[in-house]
Amino acid sequence: MAEILLRVEGVYKYFGGVRAVDGVSLSLGRGERFFVVGPNGAGKTTLVNLISGYFKPDRGRILFKGEDVTALGLAERVRRGIARSFQLVTVFDNLTVAENIAVSVASRLGRSRVAYKTLSSYRDVVEEVERILEVFELADVASKYPTELSQGDRKILDVALTFALKPSLIILDEPTSGVATKDKHSVMERLIKAFDVTGVSSIIVEHDMDIVFRYARRVVVMHEGKMLADGDPASVRGNEEVRRILLGGVYA
Amino acid sequence: MALPIYVLDTLFYSSLLFLIIAGLNLIYGILRVVNLAHASLFTFGAYATAWITTSLIVPRLGENLLALMVLPLVLGVILVILVSLALVTPLLRYSQGRGDAFQLIVTFGLLIIFEDLFKLAWGPYPVSAYNLFFQMGFVDIAGLRYPVYKFYVILLTAILALALWYVTYRSAFGLVLRASSMDPHMITALGLNTSRFLIIVIVLASALAGLGGSLYIPVASVQLGLSTEFLVIAFVGMVIGGLGSFVGAVAGSLIVSGLRTLTLIVFPELELVVLYLVAVIVLLWRPEGIGGGRGW
Amino acid sequence: MVEAFRRELGNSLVALAILVAVLGVAYPILGFIAPGYAIYLTYGVIWSIAALGFNLLYGYTGLLSFGHATFIGIGAYTVGLIVKYLGLRELEPMLVTAMVASAALALIVGPVVLRYGGIFFAIFMLAIGQILWGFYLKFYHVTGGTDGIKIGRVELLGFDLGRIDYLTYLTIYHYYVLAIAAIAYIAMWYIVNSPLGYSLKAIRDNEVRARALGINALQLKLIAFTISAVYTGLAGALLAPLTRLVSPELAYWFVSGKIVFMTILGGASHLIGPIVGAIIYTYLESIAIGYTIYWYLLLGILIIAVMILSPRGLMSLVDSSLTRARLRWGVWQRSS
Numbered sequence: 097m098a099e100i101l102l103r104v105e106g107v108y109k110y111f112g113g114v115r116a117v118d119g120v121s122l123s124l125g126r127g128e129r130f131f132v133v134g135p136n137g138a139g140k141t142t143l144v145n146l147i148s149g150y151f152k153p154d155r156g157r158i159l160f161k162g163e164d165v166t167a168l169g170l171a172e173r174v175r176r177g178i179a180r181s182f183q184l185v186t187v188f189d190n191l192t193v194a195e196n197i198a199v200s201v202a203s204r205l206g207r208s209r210v211a212y213k214t215l216s217s218y219r220d221v222v223e224e225v226e227r228i229l230e231v232f233e234l235a236d237v238a239s240k241y242p243t244e245l246s247q248g249d250r251k252i253l254d255v256a257l258t259f260a261l262k263p264s265l266i267i268l269d270e271p272t273s274g275v276a277t278k279d280k281h282s283v284m285e286r287l288i289k290a291f292d293v294t295g296v297s298s299i300i301v302e303h304d305m306d307i308v309f310r311y312a313r314r315v316v317v318m319h320e321g322k323m324l325a326d327g328d329p330a331s332v333r334g335n336e337e338v339r340r341i342l343l344g345g346v347y348a
Numbered sequence: 349m350a351l352p353i354y355v356l357d358t359l360f361y362s363s364l365l366f367l368i369i370a371g372l373n374l375i376y377g378i379l380r381v382v383n384l385a386h387a388s389l390f391t392f393g394a395y396a397t398a399w400i401t402t403s404l405i406v407p408r409l410g411e412n413l414l415a416l417m418v419l420p421l422v423l424g425v426i427l428v429i430l431v432s433l434a435l436v437t438p439l440l441r442y443s444q445g446r447g448d449a450f451q452l453i454v455t456f457g458l459l460i461i462f463e464d465l466f467k468l469a470w471g472p473y474p475v476s477a478y479n480l481f482f483q484m485g486f487v488d489i490a491g492l493r494y495p496v497y498k499f500y501v502i503l504l505t506a507i508l509a510l511a512l513w514y515v516t517y518r519s520a521f522g523l524v525l526r527a528s529s530m531d532p533h534m535i536t537a538l539g540l541n542t543s544r545f546l547i548i549v550i551v552l553a554s555a556l557a558g559l560g561g562s563l564y565i566p567v568a569s570v571q572l573g574l575s576t577e578f579l580v581i582a583f584v585g586m587v588i589g590g591l592g593s594f595v596g597a598v599a600g601s602l603i604v605s606g607l608r609t610l611t612l613i614v615f616p617e618l619e620l621v622v623l624y625l626v627a628v629i630v631l632l633w634r635p636e637g638i639g640g641g642r643g644w
Numbered sequence: 645m646v647e648a649f650r651r652e653l654g655n656s657l658v659a660l661a662i663l664v665a666v667l668g669v670a671y672p673i674l675g676f677i678a679p680g681y682a683i684y685l686t687y688g689v690i691w692s693i694a695a696l697g698f699n700l701l702y703g704y705t706g707l708l709s710f711g712h713a714t715f716i717g718i719g720a721y722t723v724g725l726i727v728k729y730l731g732l733r734e735l736e737p738m739l740v741t742a743m744v745a746s747a748a749l750a751l752i753v754g755p756v757v758l759r760y761g762g763i764f765f766a767i768f769m770l771a772i773g774q775i776l777w778g779f780y781l782k783f784y785h786v787t788g789g790t791d792g793i794k795i796g797r798v799e800l801l802g803f804d805l806g807r808i809d810y811l812t813y814l815t816i817y818h819y820y821v822l823a824i825a826a827i828a829y830i831a832m833w834y835i836v837n838s839p840l841g842y843s844l845k846a847i848r849d850n851e852v853r854a855r856a857l858g859i860n861a862l863q864l865k866l867i868a869f870t871i872s873a874v875y876t877g878l879a880g881a882l883l884a885p886l887t888r889l890v891s892p893e894l895a896y897w898f899v900s901g902k903i904v905f906m907t908i909l910g911g912a913s914h915l916i917g918p919i920v921g922a923i924i925y926t927y928l929e930s931i932a933i934g935y936t937i938y939w940y941l942l943l944g945i946l947i948i949a950v951m952i953l954s955p956r957g958l959m960s961l962v963d964s965s966l967t968r969a970r971l972r973w974g975v976w977q978r979s980s
Contacts, residue, residue: 457947464941
C-alpha cells in the first residue's frame with residue numbers, strides 16, 4: 097500500500113441551510129487515483145473545491161503529505177502540490193501548444209522574469225516541454241495554436257499546463273465534458289496514461305459512467321453530500337443503493 | 349474664502365461636471381462604450397451657444413433677459429443633438445462590443461476631429477459670450493457680490509438631476525435604462541427596439557453634455573483644449589463615483605468639485621494631483637467606485 | 645522542435661537587420677532626391693523606439709496606456725534641464741539620466757496603476773501625463789513654460805560638433821540615433837522571445853490562468869512597464885536635440901494618442917509593426933502638416949479609417965498576402 101498522500105477526515109461544508117458536503121472521509125495514496133461520481137448537486141464539485149483549497153470546510157480536516165492544510169488557501173495548497181484543472185478550457189490562445197507548456201515550465205523553474213535570454217535557449221525547459229508533449233501525445237500539434245486543435249487536444253493541453261507544474265495531486269473536473277463522444281475515450285486514456293507513467297496522483301470528477309467503468313480502478317460515489325460508496329467499480333456497480341440513485345437501473 | 353462662497357462655487361462646478369459625467373455614465377453603463385470625445389460635445393455646446401448669443405440673439409433682440417436665457421440654450425442643445433446624431437452616434441454604435449482599445453482609439457480620433465472643426469469654425473482664439481452672466485446681475489452673500497447666474501445654473505441643474513432621478517427610478521424608460529445597464533438583452537425583453545433605444549440614450553447623453561457647455565459659456569471663455577481639461581476631470585469623477593452609475597455621477601461630480609475648489613485655493617498647481625490621488629485611494633478602498641457596480 | 649516557437653516574418657532578427665540597413669541606406673538617398681524629407685526618417689526612427697516600448701505593454705502584455713507622452717516629456721525635459729542648469733553638452737549622460745528618470749516614475753506609479761486594466765489603466769496614464777504637462781506649463785521659471793527650453797548642438801560620443809555645417813550634423817545624428825535604435829530593436833527582440841516575453845503574452849491571453857500557473861502577474865507587468873517607460877524616455881531624450889526646443893507640447897496627451905496610433909498602424913502583434921508604423925506615420929504627419937493647418941482633422945479621419953478597415957495593422961496585411969502567396973505557390977507546385 098503506497099504512502100498516504102491525502103487524508104480527508106470528516107469534512108462538512110454548509111451553504112446556508114444546505115449540506116453540500118455532509119461528513120466525508122477518505123484517503124488517497126501516492127500515485128493512486130479515484131473517480132468521483134454522483135448526480136448533479138451531489139457535492140462532487142464542492143468536495144474537490146475543499147480539497148484544492150477553494151473553500152475551507154466548516155468541520156473536519158484535510159491532511160496533505162502529513163501536514164494539516166485545512167486552514168490554507170488556494171495559493172498555499174498549490175505551493176504544496178495540489179493542482180486543479182477546470183471544466184472550462186483555459187489556455188493561451190495566441191501561443192503555440194509548445195509555447196503554452198513552456199510558459200508553465202518556465203514558471204515552475206522560476207524563470208518567468210528573465211528578459212535577456214530567449215526561452216528556447218534554455219535546454220532544460222525545451223527538454224521538459226518535449227517530454228510533456230510526448231507523455232500527452234501532443235508532439236504532432238506542438239506548432240499549432242489552441243484554436244486549431246480538436247476539443248480533445250485542447251482539453252489535454254489544459255491539463256498538460258497544470259501538469260507542467262509537477263503537482264503531487266491533480267484534480268480534474270469533468271475532463272471529457274464538451275468533448276465529442278468518439279474522442280472521449282482517447283482523451284481519458286491519454287490522461288490516465290500520462291498520470292500512470294509519471295506517478296502523479298489524481299482525483300477525477302466524471303459524469304460519463306461509461307468512461308468511469310472503463311477506466312476507473314476506484315470509484316467514490318457522492319449523493320446529497322454524503323459518500324455512498326468507495327471501492328472498485330464492480331462492487332460499486334453491485335451496490336443496490338448506488339444502482340438506484342446513479343444508474344437508474346440501466347446498467348446490470 | 350468664505351464658506352458660503354466655497355459651497356456655491358463647488359455646487360456650480362459640480363453642476364457642469366454632473367451634466368458631463370451623467371452622459372458618460374449613460375453611455376458606458378448602457379452601451380459599455382468609453383467615449384473620449386464626450387467632453388467635446390460640452391465644448392461644442394459652449395461654442396455654439398456663444399455664437400448663437402453674439403451673432404443671432406443679441407443683434408436682433410438686444411440684451412433681453414428671457415431671450416438670452418432660453419434661446420441660446422435651446423438652439424445650442426439642438427445643434428449638439430444634430431452633430432451627435434451625425435458624427436458621434438454612428439461611431440459609438442459601431443464601437444459597441446469591439447473592446448476598450450478600439451473605443452479609446454476611435455473616440456480619440458473623433459476628439460481631434462472635433463478640435464479641428466472648432467478651429468475651422470471659430471478659430472484658435474478664445475470665444476466668449478458673457479451677456480447673460482452680466483444681465484442677471486449680482487447678489488450679496490456674506491458681504492461679497494455673487495453672480496445670480498451661478499445660482500441659476502445650480503438650480504437648473506438640480507431640477508434636471510431630479511428629473512433624471514425621477515425618470516430613472518419612477519418611469520418605464522428608466523426601468524429599461526437600469527435593466528439594460530445590467531444586461532443589454534433586457535432592452536428587447538422589455539419590448540423596445542434596441543437600435544432606437546440606444547440612439548435615444550446617446551442623444552440624451554450628448555444633450556446633457558451640450559447643455560453643460562451652454563451653461564458654462566456665460567461665465568468663461570471657450571477655446572481649444574477645453575475638452576481635454578473637462579475630459580480628464582470628468583473621468584476622475586466617473587471613476588470615483590462608479591462607472592456607469594447615476595448615483596455615481598452625482599457623487600463623483602460633487603466630490604471632485606469639492607476637492608478641486610478647495611485645492612484651487614490652497615495649492616492650485618496640485619489640482620490634478622490631488623484628484624488623481626483621491627481617485628486612486630477610492631479605487632483601492634472600493635474598486636467599483638462609491639455608487640458603482642450596479643449599473644445605472 | 646525549436647520551430648514550434650513560431651517566428652513569423654515580422655518577428656525575426658533578419659527582418660530587423662534588413663530594416664536597420666534600409667533606414668541607413670535610405671537617408672543619403674532621400675538627402676539626394678528629397679532633402680527636406682530626410683530629417684523625418686530620423687524622427688521616425690526615434691518614434692519607433694517609443695512605439696516599441698509602448699507595444700511591449702500593449703501588444704505583448706495587453707495593457708493600453710493613453711499616457712506614454714509622460715515619458716517622452718520626462719526624456720525631453722531631462723535633456724532640457726540638464727542643458728539649462730548644468731550646461732552639459734554630452735548627450736550620453738543625458739540619455740542615461742532620462743532612462744533612469746523614466747524608470748523611476750514607472751516604479752513609483754506602476755504598483756498602483758497596474759492593478760487595474762482596461763479603461764482604468766488607460767485613463768490613469770492619461771491623467772499622469774496631464775499632471776506632468778501641467779507642471780511643465782506652470783513652473784515656467786524652471787521649464788520655460790510655453791516658451792520651453794532651447795537646446796543647441798549636443799556632443800556625441802565626446803565629439804564637439806559645433807563647427808561642422810548643420811546638414812552634416814543632422815546626418816551624423818541620424819546614424820547615431822540609428823545605432824541606438826538598432827541596439828534597442830535587438831534588445832526588444834530578446835525581451836519578447838525571453839521567458840518574460842512569453843509570460844507576458846500568457847498574462848495578456850488569460851491573466852487568471854497565468855496566475856494559477858504561479859506567475860506573479862503584477863511583478864511581471866511592473867517589469868514590462870518599466871522597460872516600456874525606459875524605451876519611451878530614451879526616445880524623448882533623443883528628440884530634444886532634433887527639435888532643438890523642449891516644450892510642453894511633447895508631453896501633451898495627443899502625443900500619447902499618436903504613439904498608440906502609429907503602433908496600431910504598423911501592427912501590434914509583430915515586432916517590426918510599431919517600427920514600420922512609426923516611420924510611416926511620421927511621414928504622413930509631416931505631409932499633412934505641410935498641406936493644411938487642419939491636419940488633426942485628417943489624422944482623426946485616418947485613425948478612424950484604419951481602425952475600421954485594418955485594425956490589425958499593415959504587418960498583418962503583409963502577413964495575409966504572404967500567406968496567400970504561399971498557398972498559391974503550394975498549389976502551383978503540387979499541380980506541376
